[in-house]
Amino acid sequence: GAGVSQTPSNKVTEKGKYVELRCDPISGHTALYWYRQSLGQGPEFLIYFQGTGAADDSGLPNDRFFAVRPEGSVSTLKIQRTERGDSAVYLCASSRTGPDTQYFGPGTRLTVL
Amino acid sequence: QKEVEQNSGPLSVPEGAIASLNCTYSDRGSQSFFWYRQYSGKSPELIMSIYSNGDKEDGRFTAQLNKASQYVSLLIRDSQPSDSATYLCAVNAGRRALTFGSGTRLQVQP
Numbered sequence: 001g002a003g004v005s006q007t008p009s010n011k012v013t014e015k016g017k018y019v020e021l022r023c024d025p026i027s028g029h030t031a032l033y034w035y036r037q038s039l040g041q042g043p044e045f046l047i048y049f050q051g052t053g054a055a056d057d058s059g060l061p062n063d064r065f066f067a068v069r070p071e072g073s074v075s076t077l078k079i080q081r082t083e084r085g086d087s088a089v090y091l092c093a094s095s096r097t098g099p100d101t102q103y104f105g106p107g108t109r110l111t112v113l
Numbered sequence: 114q115k116e117v118e119q120n121s122g123p124l125s126v127p128e129g130a131i132a133s134l135n136c137t138y139s140d141r142g143s144q145s146f147f148w149y150r151q152y153s154g155k156s157p158e159l160i161m162s163i164y165s166n167g168d169k170e171d172g173r174f175t176a177q178l179n180k181a182s183q184y185v186s187l188l189i190r191d192s193q194p195s196d197s198a199t200y201l202c203a204v205n206a207g208r209r210a211l212t213f214g215s216g217t218r219l220q221v222q223p
Contacts, residue, residue, distance in 0.1 A: 033210055042117075042201050042213030043157065056209060091156055101147070102211060104156040 002026070004105030006092050012111045013082055021077040021108045025094030032075050033102060034067055035091040043091050043104075049075060050097075082112045116140060117204050119214035127222050132189040134217050136202030139183065145205035146178055148187045151216065152198045160200075161187065192221045 005024045013019050025032050031050055035043035045059040049069045057067075064082075069075040079086055089109050093102040118137045126132045134148075145164055149157035161176040163169045163185070169176045175188040185204075189196055199218045203211040 031209070035211075035213075040121075040215065042203075042215050043211075045210040045212070048210050050209075059210065089156075101159060101162055103159065104149075107156045 004092055004094050004103055006090075006105040006108050008108060009106065010109045010111075012113065014113050015082060015084060017082050017112075019079050019082055019110065021079075021090050021110070023075045023077070023092030023094075023105060025073065025075070025092070026103060029094035029096050029103075030072070031095040031097055031100070031102075032069060033093040033095075034075070034077050035093065037089045037091055037107070046077070046090075079110075082110075084112045086110060087112045115214070116212045117202055117214040119200075119202050119217045121215060122218040123220045124217055125220045125222060126192050128192060128194060130192050130221075132192045132196065132219055132221070134187040134189075134200050134202075134219065136185045136187075136214055137183055138185070138202075138204045138212075140204070140206040140212075141180075141183065143180075143183075143204045143206045146176070146185045147203040147205070147211065148174075148176060148185075149201040149203060149213075150196075150198045151201055157201055189219075192219075194221045194223050197221045 034046040037043045048056040052072045064080045067077045089107045092105045148161045163176040173190045177186045199216040201216045202214040
């Protein structure tokens with residue numbers, strides 16, 4: 001079946017703007033994760049959803065970051081008042097149930113000018 | 114001390130040789146261990162998972178786990194140029210989310 005999909009693949013925005021990044025998990029996967037990866041580093045955990053609820057948001061760096069998953073499938077990561085330091089690749093992963101094996105989407109490369 | 118540590122490399126091996134990639138972790142409660150391969154500009158791709166002490170083999174790949182030493186390794190036999198990539202070690206300490214190392218860059222020389 002189809003893997004995890006993410007849109008857009010690339011997003012360029014100006015400092016201070018608002019952005020939304022979308023993730024569509026593998027069908028039937030109840031667990032969804034957001035990670036952020038900077039150059040030369042491994043992915044860094046942001047938030048984990050089990051179903052519709054955020055089961056663990058301890059990785060969100062500050063209150064400018066927020067994520068939702070209203071129907072337990074597609075998730076949107078929202079970043080307010082973007083800063084240049086937010087520039088990174090944002091990865092989404094899903095698993096059948098937590099903490100099962102996670103499969104990653106292609107990522108969204110965010111560039112804040 | 115980082116939670117998951119890997120040598121950044123690059124690790125350079127000739128084609129056909131065995132590549133050995135190592136990873137140590139700090140949380141003794143860690144339960145699940147994963148190796149992901151990441152090509153430049155691409156997202157991580159799962160290669161192996163291992164949950165209990167010992168070896169687990171899958172084709173040319175063998176994962177080794179030693180919980181007493183808090184050590185995970187990945188062996189790649191008969192290395193090919195197409196194996197050139199960054200290999201990420203990831204650990205699940207029962208927190209659901211994975212904690213990743215920074216990755217080891219492997220270069221297989223033709």
